[in-house]
Structures are given as C-alpha cells and as structure tokens.
Amino acid sequence: MYKILLKKNIFDKLDLNQVYQYLIITLAFLMPITVFGANLVIVVITLIWLLSGDYKSKFNEIFKSRLMVASIIFFSLHVVGLIWTNDLSWGLHIIHKMWYFLLLFPIFYTLVQRKYVKFYVLAFLLAIELSVIISFLIWFEVIPLTKNLDGVPMLLHATLTNPIPFMSHISYNPILCIAIYIVFHQIMFNTSLSLFKRSACSFFALTMTINMFITGGRAGHVMFFAMLGILFIQSLMAKKYKSVILILILIPGIFFTAYQTSHSFPTRVDDTISSIINYSPNSVTALGNRITYWVNTLELIQENPIIGVGTGDFPDEYLKIHINNSATPTTKNPHNMYLLVQAQLGIFGLISLLSIFYYQIKLSFLSTNKFYRDLGITLPLLFLVAMFSDSYLLGHFTSLIFIFFSSFLYNNFEET
Numbered sequence: 412m413y414k415i416l417l418k419k420n421i422f423d424k425l426d427l428n429q430v431y432q433y434l435i436i437t438l439a440f441l442m443p444i445t446v447f448g449a450n451l452v453i454v455v456i457t458l459i460w461l462l463s464g465d466y467k468s469k470f471n472e473i474f475k476s477r478l479m480v481a482s483i484i485f486f487s488l489h490v491v492g493l494i495w496t497n498d499l500s501w502g503l504h505i506i507h508k509m510w511y512f513l514l515l516f517p518i519f520y521t522l523v524q525r526k527y528v529k530f531y532v533l534a535f536l537l538a539i540e541l542s543v544i545i546s547f548l549i550w551f552e553v554i555p556l557t558k559n560l561d562g563v564p565m566l567l568h569a570t571l572t573n574p575i576p577f578m579s580h581i582s583y584n585p586i587l588c589i590a591i592y593i594v595f596h597q598i599m600f601n602t603s604l605s606l607f608k609r610s611a612c613s614f615f616a617l618t619m620t621i622n623m624f625i626t627g628g629r630a631g632h633v634m635f636f637a638m639l640g641i642l643f644i645q646s647l648m649a650k651k652y653k654s655v656i657l658i659l660i661l662i663p664g665i666f667f668t669a670y671q672t673s674h675s676f677p678t679r680v681d682d683t684i685s686s687i688i689n690y691s692p693n694s695v696t697a698l699g700n701r702i703t704y705w706v707n708t709l710e711l712i713q714e715n716p717i718i719g720v721g722t723g724d725f726p727d728e729y730l731k732i733h734i735n736n737s738a739t740p741t742t743k744n745p746h747n748m749y750l751l752v753q754a755q756l757g758i759f760g761l762i763s764l765l766s767i768f769y770y771q772i773k774l775s776f777l778s779t780n781k782f783y784r785d786l787g788i789t790l791p792l793l794f795l796v797a798m799f800s801d802s803y804l805l806g807h808f809t810s811l812i813f814i815f816f817s818s819f820l821y822n823n824f825e826e827t
Contacts, residue, residue: 427463431456431522432530439534442811443542443586444577449811453515460518473517478770478821485763486513492722492756501743502723505755508805511814519818528819532593535815539590540615542577543622549574550625572674573627582808584623584631585797589812591619592638592789599646599654600781620665627675629683629698630800636662637796641789649781693738700739701746701800707732708745711754719757728754744805748798751805764804768795774821787820 434456441448460469473479486509489502496502523531548554549569556569569576575583594616597604604612623635639662646654669676686698694703710732711720720728726743733741745751753761768791775787794803794813803809 427459428524430459432524432527435519435522436527436530436534439531439815440538442535442815443538443808446807456522457514457518460522469521472521476520476821476823478767478774478817479517479520481763481766481770482512482516485760485767486510488756488760488763489722492719492760494721495718496721496723498723498727500723501726502721505722505805508810511810512804515811516814516818519815520822523819523822525819525822531815531819536590536593536615539587539619542575542583543587543618545576546574546622546626547618549576575626578808580626580628581630581801582806584626584628585634585793585803585809586812587619587623587626588631588634588638588793589790589816591616591623591635592642592793593786594619595638595642596645596782596785599642599651599657600649600785624665624669624673624676627679629679630797630803632676632679633800634793634797636666638789638793639665641792645785645789695738700742703739704729704742704745705747705750708747708750708754712750715754715757717757717759719753719755719760722755725751725754744802746801748802748804751802767791771817771821783820786816790816790820 434452438449438452438456441452473483489506489509493499493502493506545554546569549556550571552571556571573580577583578586594612598609598612598616620635623631639658643655643658643662646652646658670680671677682696683698686694686696686702690699690702692703692706694700707729711725711728715728725745726741729743729745730741733739745754749761749764752764756763771791772788775784778784778787790813794809797803797809804813
C-alpha cells in the first residue's frame with residue numbers, strides 16, 4: 412500500500428494518512444445510521460483525495476487492480492448506455508446512483524490500511540448494535556414513535572411491527588446479516604478472544620439474531636440462512652467440528668423458533684410459499700408482483716439481448732410490456748439486479764457486473780488471513796443471493812456497505 416507523500420501544497424502541514432483513517436473510521440460508524448452524515452464524510456474524503464496531488468501513484472495503484480478496473484468498466488458501460496437512451500433524465504439518475512463504482516471504490520482502495528481495518532469493522536459493528544438497541548427500545552415502546560411539527564415520524568422507517576430506526580427493512584436486514592456473520596466468525600474461529608470479548612460477541616450475536624426476526628426484511632432472512640450455510644462449509648473446511656455441530660443445531664432451531672415467535676417471519680414464509688404455488692400474472696401479492704416483473708423483464712431482454720434498451724429506458728420499455736398485466740403495478744425496477752442490468756445494457760452489462768464478483772472471490776482465495784479470506788468470499792456470495800430479490804447495488808446503504816468492505820477485503824496488503 413503506497414504512502415501519500417505531499418510536498419508544496421495546502422496539505423503540507425497535515426498528516427493526511429491519519430486524517431484519512433479518522434474519516435474512514437467515522438464513516439464506518441455513520442454508514443448504517445445517517446445518509447447525511449455519511450455523505451458529508453464521503454464528500455470531505457473525496458475532496459481531499461482529489462486536491463492532494465500525487466495522481467500518478469494513485470492511478471497506478473488503482474489500475475494495477477483488476478477489481479478496480481472491473482468496477483470502472485461497469486460504471487462506464489452505464490455511461491455508454493446513454494447513447495441509445497431516449498429518457499436521458501432517468502439515465503442520468505441511474506448514473507448518479509452508480510458513481511460509487513467509478514470514484515468512491517477506487518478512492519477507498521488507495522486509502523485503507525490493514526492495521527486500521529479492525530477499527531473500521533469495530534466502528535461498523537458498534538453502529539449496528541446501536542441500531543439494534545434502538546430497534547428493541549421501539550419494539551418495547553420505550554421510545555415513542557413521535558412526529559415532528561410537520562407530522563412526519565421522527566424515526567421515518569420505524570413502526571411497532573417493523574422497528575427499524577434509520578433505514579427501510581429492505582436495506583437493514585441484509586446489512587444486519589453481514590454484521591452477524593462477522594460476529595459469528597469471531598466466535599467460531601478467533602481462538603485468541605478473551606472470555607470478556609467472547610461474551611461480548613455472543614451478546615451481540617444473540618441480540619442481532621433476535622432483531623433479524625422482529626423486523627420484516629425477506630431478503631435479509633434468506634441471506635441469514637445462506638450465511639449460516641456458508642459458515643457451515645467454512646467450519647467443515649477448517650475442521651471445526653464443534654462449530655459444524657453448532658450450526659446444524661442453529662439452522663433448524665432458529666428457523667422454527669422464529670416461525671413460532673416472530674410477528675413478521677411466519678407471514679413472510681407463508682406468503683412466499685403461497686405466492687409461488689398460486690402465482691398468476693395478475694397476482695396482487697408482493698412476491699407475485701415481483702415474479703411478474705421478472706417474467707416481463709425477461710421478455711424485454713429477449714427483445715434486446717446484446718446491448719439492452721439503454722441506461723435510462725427501462726421504465727418506458729417495461730411499460731409497453733406491462734400493459735398486458737394491468738392488475739400488477741408498473742415498476743421502474745424489476746427488483747432483480749441481474750435482470751435490470753441485462754435489460755439496460757445487454758449481455759455485456761451482465762458480464763461486467765458478474766466480473767466484479769468473480770475478482771472478489773478470486774482475490775479472496777489468494778489471502779492467507781482466514782478472516783479476510785472467509786469474509787471476502789462471503790460478502791459477494793451474500794450479495795449474489797440478495798440481488799435476486801432487489802437491485803442492492805443501487806441503494807445508498809447497501810451499495811456503500813458493499814464498496815466500503817470491498818475496499819479493504821480485496822486490497823493488496825502485505826499479509827500479516
């Protein structure tokens with residue numbers, strides 16, 4: 412990892428590396444809590460990086476990484492897709508949502524350092540646990556769901572039946588799942604944990620897991636059990652047979668406990684089974700609507716298989732097909748990242764998207780550090796699962812978490 416050396420500019424008197432690390436740690440804490448706060452820190456980091464010079468070293472480091480190149484190409488294809496886009500305003504809206512892959516991902520990649528990673532992760536986990544505690548306080552009605560003078564709830568997304576304080580359940584549960592994996596991994600594989608730290612991790616794991624099933628994110632629930640399956644395989648490969656047995660107990664134990672005690676989880680399970688068995692194009696269930704979106708988008712892809720309909724034309728082109736399914740609400744997003752990218756940019760767009768995950772997994776296998784290797788494999792696998800149900804690389808919270816963790820999990824650090 413190169414060290415930024417600055418001479419004769421406005422940053423001479425600053426230890427920029429320390430400034431960057433404090434900002435990144437702050438961002439790790441703010442990411443799951445506040446859009447404004449996280450964006451403010453991102454703006455500060457980006458401006459300092461852009462104004463601090465040494466561009467040759469920065470760009471050399473970026474373009475040495477195939478993952479960074481894949482990320483930049485993925486963004487660039489969206490820009491190229493504007494050429495055959497009729498709805499330029501929506502195309503620019505999509506470009507705006509994708510800018511992390513052009514700029515923020517490479518910037519973070521050049522700034523993160525391995526010796527600070529534990530602080531990044533700890534700050535993130537503390538923010539998640541704070542969210543979990545507030546969620547429980549809402550659930551137990553300790554924190555009232557009060558409104559401001561304009562009648563808007565102070566905690567915009569929180570309800571008693573879905574007590575999530577800072578974001579919607581669509582984003583919250585997948586992010587919570589990543590935090591749970593990190594804590595479970597420490598409990599199962601970090602033999603150097605003291606009794607106090609192991610007890611703290613166990614408390615975090617328990618509260619986070621319970622919180623997963625008092626909130627209503629279907630994708631997060633699927634990711635949670637997929638995560639346990641990944642942990643099972645990783646435990647088996649590491650010959651941690653006690654962990655293997657524990658996970659074999661946890662999977663059915665958590666499922667049936669949640670099904671019997673949770674307000675939202677059994678409803679989600681029953682609705683999923685019913686929607687699949689009884690699906691029709693005029694279905695009015697949430698999952699039924701999504702299946703219709705997927706079917707219609709596949710038809711759209713068949714009509715434009717190579718280069719897609721353009722970055723901004725999905726809503727208009729989908730509407731032409733949607734007319735035949737008038738009972739289902741129209742959509743600007745098929746709630747499937749793969750179908751959206753392929754509909755917009757054709758087969759080249761889909762290959763570009765998948766190349767990012769290919770390089771993540773490939774680089775993970777090169778790591779000799781078990782935590783980096785295991786989390787480096789798990790992060791893309793969980794997103795690959797989640798993206799069947801929504802476009803998680805377009806959402807602020809989930810895309811930022813993805814970029815943030817990827818910046819240090821796949822970096823060319825010297826192994827320690």
